[in-house]
Amino acid sequence: MFRRISQYITEIKSELKKCSWPWESDPKVRGFRKYRELSGSTIVVLIAMVLLGAYVSLFDLILAAIVNGTITGLS
Numbered sequence: 001m002f003r004r005i006s007q008y009i010t011e012i013k014s015e016l017k018k019c020s021w022p023w024e025s026d027p028k029v030r031g032f033r034k035y036r037e038l039s040g041s042t043i044v045v046l047i048a049m050v051l052l053g054a055y056v057s058l059f060d061l062i063l064a065a066i067v068n069g070t071i072t073g074l075s
Contacts, residue, residue, distance in 0.1 A: 022038040032039070
């Protein structure tokens with residue numbers, strides 16, 4: 001059982017070395033600049049989440065107003 005676990009962990013390590021990671025692989029790059037791609041992608045995702053949340057909330061408010069009949073002229 002321990003041999004299989006060890007083999008599994010070894011295979012995981014070898015597969016993870018093949019991955020493309022979203023940070024700079026150059027050891028000379030340090031600090032925040034190393035994670036430029038990662039931070040840029042995170043900002044894009046956060047902005048998209050805020051915009052989508054605003055869109056869904058607005059659409060929900062409009063539909064709730066229509067269902068409740070609070071918008072004049074629609075009844």
